[in-house]
Amino acid sequence: MSSNNTAPAPTGRRWVWFHRFGSPAWIYGFSTRWAPVCGWIAVVLFAAGLYLGLVVAPPDYQMGDSYRIIYIHVPSAWLSMSSYAAMAVAAGVGLVWHLKVADLVARSIAPLGAMFTFCALFTGSLWGKPTWGTYWVWDARLTSELVLLFLFIGYMALSAAIEDRRTAARASAILALVGVINLPIIHFSVEWWNTLHQGSTVTQLGRPTMDTRMLVPLLVMFLAFNFYFAGAVFNRLRGELLHHERRTRWVQELAHG
Amino acid sequence: MLNRPAPFPDENRLEATEIECLRGFQSLFRSLSLAVEAGVGLQVRGANGSGKTSLLRILCGLALAESGSVFWNGLDIRKSAAEYRAQISYLGHRPALKGELTPRENLDVLGALHGRRPDGRRIDEILEAVGIKRRHERPSRTLSAGQQQRTALARVMLSDAPLWILDEPATALDDPGIGTLRTALRGHLDRGGLVIFTSHQPLLDTGELREIRLPGTHD
Amino acid sequence: MTDHDQASSAQSLWSGFLSLLRRDLRIALRERNDLVQPVLFFVVVVSLFPLSVAPDRQLLQDAGPGIIWVSALLATLLALDSMFRPDYEDGSLEQLALSPQPLSLLVLAKAAAHWLASAVPLIVVSPLLAMLMQLPGNATGVLALSLVLGTPALSLIGAVGVGLTVGIRRNGVLLSLLVLPLYVPALIFGAGAVQSVMISQDPTPHLLLLAAFSLFTLAVCPLAAAAAIRISLN
Numbered sequence A: 001m002s003s004n005n006t007a008p009a010p011t012g013r014r015w016v017w018f019h020r021f022g023s024p025a026w027i028y029g030f031s032t033r034w035a036p037v038c039g040w041i042a043v044v045l046f047a048a049g050l051y052l053g054l055v056v057a058p059p060d061y062q063m064g065d066s067y068r069i070i071y072i073h074v075p076s077a078w079l080s081m082s083s084y085a086a087m088a089v090a091a092g093v094g095l096v097w098h099l100k101v102a103d104l105v106a107r108s109i110a111p112l113g114a115m116f117t118f119c120a121l122f123t124g125s126l127w128g129k130p131t132w133g134t135y136w137v138w139d140a141r142l143t144s145e146l147v148l149l150f151l152f153i154g155y156m157a158l159s160a161a162i163e164d165r166r167t168a169a170r171a172s173a174i175l176a177l178v179g180v181i182n183l184p185i186i187h188f189s190v191e192w193w194n195t196l197h198q199g200s201t202v203t204q205l206g207r208p209t210m211d212t213r214m215l216v217p218l219l220v221m222f223l224a225f226n227f228y229f230a231g232a233v234f235n236r237l238r239g240e241l242l243h244h245e246r247r248t249r250w251v252q253e254l255a256h257g
Numbered sequence B: 001m002l003n004r005p006a007p008f009p010d011e012n013r014l015e016a017t018e019i020e021c022l023r024g025f026q027s028l029f030r031s032l033s034l035a036v037e038a039g040v041g042l043q044v045r046g047a048n049g050s051g052k053t054s055l056l057r058i059l060c061g062l063a064l065a066e067s068g069s070v071f072w073n074g075l076d077i078r079k080s081a082a083e084y085r086a087q088i089s090y091l092g093h094r095p096a097l098k099g100e101l102t103p104r105e106n107l108d109v110l111g112a113l114h115g116r117r118p119d120g121r122r123i124d125e126i127l128e129a130v131g132i133k134r135r136h137e138r139p140s141r142t143l144s145a146g147q148q149q150r151t152a153l154a155r156v157m158l159s160d161a162p163l164w165i166l167d168e169p170a171t172a173l174d175d176p177g178i179g180t181l182r183t184a185l186r187g188h189l190d191r192g193g194l195v196i197f198t199s200h201q202p203l204l205d206t207g208e209l210r211e212i213r214l215p216g217t218h219d
Numbered sequence C: 001m002t003d004h005d006q007a008s009s010a011q012s013l014w015s016g017f018l019s020l021l022r023r024d025l026r027i028a029l030r031e032r033n034d035l036v037q038p039v040l041f042f043v044v045v046v047s048l049f050p051l052s053v054a055p056d057r058q059l060l061q062d063a064g065p066g067i068i069w070v071s072a073l074l075a076t077l078l079a080l081d082s083m084f085r086p087d088y089e090d091g092s093l094e095q096l097a098l099s100p101q102p103l104s105l106l107v108l109a110k111a112a113a114h115w116l117a118s119a120v121p122l123i124v125v126s127p128l129l130a131m132l133m134q135l136p137g138n139a140t141g142v143l144a145l146s147l148v149l150g151t152p153a154l155s156l157i158g159a160v161g162v163g164l165t166v167g168i169r170r171n172g173v174l175l176s177l178l179v180l181p182l183y184v185p186a187l188i189f190g191a192g193a194v195q196s197v198m199i200s201q202d203p204t205p206h207l208l209l210l211a212a213f214s215l216f217t218l219a220v221c222p223l224a225a226a227a228a229i230r231i232s233l234n
Helices: A012-021 A024-056 A066-097 A100-132 A140-161 A165-198 A212-244 A249-256 B052-059 B081-085 B103-113 B120-129 B145-158 B175-190 C010-030 C033-052 C057-083 C085-090 C092-097 C103-132 C137-165 C172-198 C204-233
Strands: B013-023 B026-037 B041-045 B067-072 B088-091 B163-167 B194-198 B209-213
Touching (some): A024 A066, A024 A100, A024 A212, A024 A249, A066 A100, A066 A140, A066 A212, A100 A140, A100 A165, A100 A212, A140 A165, A140 C137, A140 C172, A165 C137, A165 C172, A165 C204, B013 B052, B013 B194, B026 B052, B026 B067, B026 B194, B052 B163, B052 B194, B088 B145, B103 B145, B103 C010, B145 B175, B175 B194, C010 C103, C033 C057, C033 C103, C057 C085, C057 C137, C057 C172, C085 C092, C092 C103, C092 C204, C103 C137, C103 C204, C137 C172, C137 C204, C172 C204
Parallel strands (some): B041 B194, B041 B209, B163 B194
Antiparallel strands (some): B013 B026, B013 B067
16 A cells, blocks of 8 residues: 555656556545546436437337337447456556556446446346347347356456455456456357357347437437446445555545544 | 585575565554575564464565565566576475375475476485385375474475475474474575574574564564 | 566476376376266266256257256366365465466466366266267267367366465355356357257367367466466465
């Protein structure tokens, strides 16, 4: 914790930045400032996206209104994948450069990523009922999401099972890195398996050819999800920082001041 | 008995600076510095739970210190890890013997892992020196705790490493066993080796012995 | 984590690798339980499946490759913990980590020994299980081949999982949670190879993908497992 004070004097602008980024108190202040900003932007975008998606966009000529769940489903699926990648990057940075803040970022991302994954699965199965007549179909994308959910759960279970927080962060970082390089392979193998067994073409969510009035709300919702994600990560990071740094002076001053 | 081996280089030196070690959120010790040169034994003292084992594990590179560095001949051991590992032999709480294998087989493998495969005659000599006779050629799990500790000691002696890091090497040893251990330690220091150890018993004469005491609640 | 080792020559690397491989095999031969139990588990699990459905020839043929492959995953998983746990408990793992030789190479030796002792018996009995599942003769050969190509990946990925969990008491369920999702490609390509030969298609693409996956794990997993062990020992 105090290693930042005892480390050799940094040289050059990059190291100043790097050092500031490694300072928990500075990151705490930064997150406190930006969490509500991201949150409010997300609220506005959510409102706009839902209005555009549920009211303005026309119904699909094949699926009717049920397609509208893509405004939740597709951004969730995107975010679930990219948050696993972000988590792995943060964990890797923490592992290689011994940057505690990066470990905490990875730790903050994990439950959010799992939530997005679950959201994608849940909305996918809701959409499946009117489309395929059943809540669950072994569609390639849904299957990949299911495996991704297992990966998130494994990550969280490992980091919860190890008592020492630093060891937990480093061990789960290894797992996240192994997971993230395996993810494309898993994705590919599931696609491969799916094309072999499905045979007929299945209507997929979020086809590339979309009416502009349908596409714009999707992009707005995608932005809303991203801002929500950023705000939520900042908020969770604040909690992790306070817990992790609870014995340091700046947290004590914050608590008593 | 053992023929006299070649002396180690005089300039060997282990140095640790400003080591801090945490257990959970509790600081076991901080700003701890120490140095050991060729021919010197360092006894680490402290109460139970004061972090003696943690310190030894940090010194041999198994555990990471919260802050601070360890240098072998001026090089940070994290930067030259493989070279450093070739210079040390560590005896931990557990003897690192496979119960299914005989002491001889155990030493054969551990020797090979430490660099080169030791020749059989040397293993026999060393086993005999620590009091494990040929008739004890049976699975290590049938040996007593003391005999296992003697075998572990034999492994350290076999390694030909200049720096010995021994965590409670006298555990489970009887009086003759402790005598053997003393002889081994003295022989190693005479050869220009370095020893860092924890023990509740006096194992070295004061002339060659240095002490460091870890802060603790009592003792 | 940097296991670059300029100090020791290639010859001593090889001798360390071989000594460790030989040691683990010798232990496995003296302690035959570890050798026999996963195979028995494999056979028992596969023979439970017909009892849970119906001894219908078509049904068994359809599900057979998948059932055998899933059972192989579970049998491997059962044996995984013995890869590093005894070494962790008796202190040998510390000695491996303190060896001047690259830990990733030593991990590879241990994974190879583990594969020889636990997966090869599975491959040997697989024709028997193919018979129980009423698989035709040509599928039997492909099944054995798919296990030969795929089980190394299971051992190697398993090494990472065990390396991560070896310091945790009662880690059985956690280990399966970490490792099983990563086994998905092996399962898909392995079972797919057997299925494709049964519908008179060429199993080669599956087998090649399976081999590629195993090679990929060979490149990545020893390094990851070595890093995991160093962290677990901390």
